[in-house]
Amino acid sequence: MPTYEHIGDFEMPVERVWQWYDSPGAFRRIMPEWEGISPIQAGALKNGEETKFKVSIGPIKQQWIARHHDVVDGEVFHDRMVKGPFGAWDHEHRFLPVDGTSSKIHDTVQWKLPFHMLTWWTAPFTVKGRMDQMFAYRTQRVQSDLSRIAMFDHMPRQKVLVSGSTGLIGMQLCAFLAAAGHDVTRLVRPTTRLPPDASNDSVVVWDDVKGTVIDGDLNGFDTVIHLAGAGIGDKRWNKKRKELIETSRTVPTRNLATLLANLNQPPKTFLSGSAIGFYGNRGDEVLDEASEGGDNFLAGTVRRWEESAQPAVDAGIRTAWMRTGIVVTPMGGALKKLLLPANLGAGGPVGGGKQYYSWVSLDDQIYAIHHLMMTPKCEGRFNLTAPNPLTQKQFAKAMGKVMRRPAFAPLPGFVLKILLGEMAQSLVLDGQRVLPNRLVESGYSFQHDHLEACLRQCLGKQKLTR
Incomplete structure (x- = not known):
């Protein structure tokens, strides 16, 4: 299967980035605005938890169900598509500390289209560009959210x-x-x-x-x-x-x-x-x-x-x-x-x-x-x-x-x-x-x-x- 990789850089400790991802609001915040995604259920970062949403594939809305597996708290989680528009989709999110004030997320996605024989030659114009934009958006949204939250770290939550x-x-x-x-x-x-x-x-x-x-x-x-x-x-x-x-x-x-x-x-x-x-x-x-x-x-x-x-x-x-x-x-x-x-x-x-x-x-x-x-x-x-x-x-x-x-x-x-x-x-x-x-x-x-x-x-x- 093709493999897609993306590395996002964050000016925040890895613990803060993981904490954001594991919050109840993260799933809705991380969805790209242009994709027309409708969240149904946001699963916690625990083995067996499921995230469900509807996504637009052309004019058609399809349900996507992803199940979390191989979760190591503060380090890595995977989600595997159990129902959705792809032939296969397995996504690893690996959280990597750089130093005490910065970190990275290394995303690795193994995927294939429903008609597997079309996956390789259509990938550059069917999937890759869309994924590049999605992960760039995610990185910006997470970093900007974390920066705004950190501005008021000295104040109690309300x-x-x-x-x-x-x-x-x-x-x-x-x-x-x-x-x-x-x-x-x-x-x-x-x-x-x-x-x-x-x-x-x-x-x-x-x-x-x-x-x-x-x-x-x-x-x-x-x-x-x-x-x-x-x-x-x-x-x-x-x-x-x-x-x-x-x-x-x-x-x-x-x-x-x-x-x-x-x-x-x-x-x-x-x-x-x-x-x-x-x-x-x-x-x-x-x-x-x-x-x-x-x-x-x-x-x-x-x-x-x-x-x-x-x-x-x-x-x-x-x-x-x-x-x-x-x-x-x-x-x-x-x-x-x-x-x-x-x-x-x-x-x-x-x-x-x-x-x-x-x-x-x-x-x-x-x-x-x-x-x-x-x-x-x-x-x-x-x-x-x-x-x-x-x-x-x-x-x-x-x-x-x-x-x-x-x-x-x-x-x-x-x-x-x-x-x-x-x-x-x-x-x-x-x-x-x-x-x-x-x-x-x-x-x-x-x-x-x-x-x-x-x-x-x-x-x-x-x-x-x-």
């Missing part, structure tokens, strides 16, 4: 409650917090369906409309992170949809803040979701946290959303609002919707392309939330956006370069308005040039300052040396 934990950001946030050693509980509604790999996680059940706890206790958490709200780009806007967009943010936020304010053991910190839609449509005006709000529908919604957290502030709970920009990941949000037209060569300027897109990588979204959580001086409004916002035309050009597709075919704004109605104006044709001044001043350093590097990592298009 007991954290997260609402909106099944959303795009919430799922990755919970996985990272678990990998960092925090004790994570999910705040869910009775109708919430947890992802399969989180089905055994601790939960508190509440009615977010009535503001009542149904099962569990809100007392005793160090930090509560609130990520609530119906998707603003999921459906065409009408009066009913706009009302839902607002009430799904303001009502749960007010109810949760009020509950926290009246606890016997309230949290020290309340991090409440928000959005850069607060600033409205501002052209090329440079905006930061001190800038005035806008006057359109989204600006008014965000203003009332932030005001809904006031009971927590009045109770003396350190409160921070996270004004999030366009989160860049192929797993969801704006980028996922842009990929198909971009692949077809239709990712050019939209409505002239002069409107600013203030974006943030999924990594920076997660790390910035963790930074706010662990930094006691951080309270008030924070823009969670990269320090280099781009016009829509520049954004499209960067995507075209990374994906090797033309990015010049324009899409007139009136066409979008016909297709999407009012939503097109607010979400696509309007823009804000937002800077994360307060976040940077608080000591946060960005993982991705520039869009091209962000896209290359999350889309599996990195320029590799090997």
Whole structure:
């Protein structure tokens, strides 16, 4: 069988790297964003434990079951595919100390395709490139996670409650917090369906409309992170949809803040979701946290959303609002919707392309939330956006370069308005040039300052040396 090898270098002791891999959040964190993998079960690093997930092979999703064997704690583990798309797959992860502060992982994979006679001559273009990108991504993700965790080694781990934990950001946030050693509980509604790999996680059940706890206790958490709200780009806007967009943010936020304010053991910190839609449509005006709000529908919604957290502030709970920009990941949000037209060569300027897109990588979204959580001086409004916002035309050009597709075919704004109605104006044709001044001043350093590097990592298009 062919053998694939990769060596990843880590500026961390081997014990820390092994500990990260053996954490409950590691499996979801390590899956490449572009692969469309759906975790089902994350097995511990013990003999006989199984990891299960669904993976996209072309347009088809297939289940992959891997069983761990020959595990030596702190040194090596193997996983062998017992069901999946390959004819065979046996993967050795060997953890090698370099010195007291650095280490390596030597990955060795023996594999073959279902039709074994095709394995050798098709390997260079069917498997090798994909594996090169996957292991490069894994190495970067593990190293960056470990570095962010180490920044707060001097502080105790926290007991954290997260609402909106099944959303795009919430799922990755919970996985990272678990990998960092925090004790994570999910705040869910009775109708919430947890992802399969989180089905055994601790939960508190509440009615977010009535503001009542149904099962569990809100007392005793160090930090509560609130990520609530119906998707603003999921459906065409009408009066009913706009009302839902607002009430799904303001009502749960007010109810949760009020509950926290009246606890016997309230949290020290309340991090409440928000959005850069607060600033409205501002052209090329440079905006930061001190800038005035806008006057359109989204600006008014965000203003009332932030005001809904006031009971927590009045109770003396350190409160921070996270004004999030366009989160860049192929797993969801704006980028996922842009990929198909971009692949077809239709990712050019939209409505002239002069409107600013203030974006943030999924990594920076997660790390910035963790930074706010662990930094006691951080309270008030924070823009969670990269320090280099781009016009829509520049954004499209960067995507075209990374994906090797033309990015010049324009899409007139009136066409979008016909297709999407009012939503097109607010979400696509309007823009804000937002800077994360307060976040940077608080000591946060960005993982991705520039869009091209962000896209290359999350889309599996990195320029590799090997």
